[in-house]
Amino acid sequence: MTQPIFLVGPRGCGKTTVGLELARVSDSQFVDTDHWLQTHARQTIAEIVEKEGWESFRTRESETLEAVTAPSTIVATGGGIILAERNRQFMREKGIVIYLCAPVSTLVERLEAFPEEGQRPTLTGKPISEEVSEILAERDALYREAAHHVIDASLSPEQVVNQIVTALRLACAS
Numbered sequence: 438m439t440q441p442i443f444l445v446g447p448r449g450c451g452k453t454t455v456g457l458e459l460a461r462v463s464d465s466q467f468v469d470t471d472h473w474l475q476t477h478a479r480q481t482i483a484e485i486v487e488k489e490g491w492e493s494f495r496t497r498e499s500e501t502l503e504a505v506t507a508p509s510t511i512v513a514t515g516g517g518i519i520l521a522e523r524n525r526q527f528m529r530e531k532g533i534v535i536y537l538c539a540p541v542s543t544l545v546e547r548l549e550a551f552p553e554e555g556q557r558p559t560l561t562g563k564p565i566s567e568e569v570s571e572i573l574a575e576r577d578a579l580y581r582e583a584a585h586h587v588i589d590a591s592l593s594p595e596q597v598v599n600q601i602v603t604a605l606r607l608a609c610a611s
């Protein structure tokens with residue numbers, strides 16, 4: 438499997454966690470667009486958004502996606518990568534897109550336990566459970582439109598990885 442694999446889904450669905458584990462078991466490279474962008478910009482996402490606004494972050498994010506895409510690479514994206522049509526098209530053309538789908542309650546539980554505020558400044562200014570519910574309602578159709586496979590991400594990281602490996606094997610065999 439040399440095509441890049443893009444993990445998409447809302448904050449807290451496990452793109453970074455599952456991506457690292459998937460790269461380990463499949464002997465692939467791993468890259469996280471948020472981590473790459475923050476390292477290269479030498480600023481957190483919260484700092485970029487505060488100084489330059491969300492639009493500027495989204496431009497940087499699209500540039501990052503194109504810069505990190507390479508063969509045999511698992512790409513953990515940021516939750517809003519699918520907002521730009523250019524990104525959805527790019528990912529579908531260049532590789533295999535996997536939507537890690539989880540209920541609002543699971544996402545809220547994880548984000549409350551590990552908020553990582555530097556990487557996840559508020560999107561709406563609303564309390565976390567309201568924000569997650571609102572954002573998922575807005576984006577679910579876009580995640581599905583971008584995805585080749587939809588995976589249940591409410592299970593343990595190992596189980597999520599197993600589901601992805603099975604889905605990729607089945608798609609390869611058909």
Ligand SMILES: Nc1ncnc2c1ncn2[C@@H]1O[C@H](COP(=O)(O)OP(=O)(O)O)[C@@H](O)[C@H]1O
Nearest residue numbers: 447448449450451452453454547551592593594
């Ligand atoms: N499948 C999972 N089961 C339990 N906890 C998880 C799972 N996936 C991620 N987490 C936890 O949830 C938090 C957010 O996960 P992360 O991988 O950063 O999500 P994302 O990159 O999609 O925003 C992390 O602290 C992580 O340990």
Ligand SMILES: O=C(O)C1=C[C@@H](OP(=O)(O)O)[C@@H](O)[C@H](O)C1
Nearest residue numbers: 447448449515516517556557558
């Ligand atoms: O959902 C979003 O719009 C965002 C999700 C974050 O990534 P994670 O999904 O990895 O938390 C990060 O890219 C940024 O704060 C914007």
Ligand SMILES: [Mg+2]
Nearest residue numbers: 452453471513
């Ligand atoms: Mg992440």
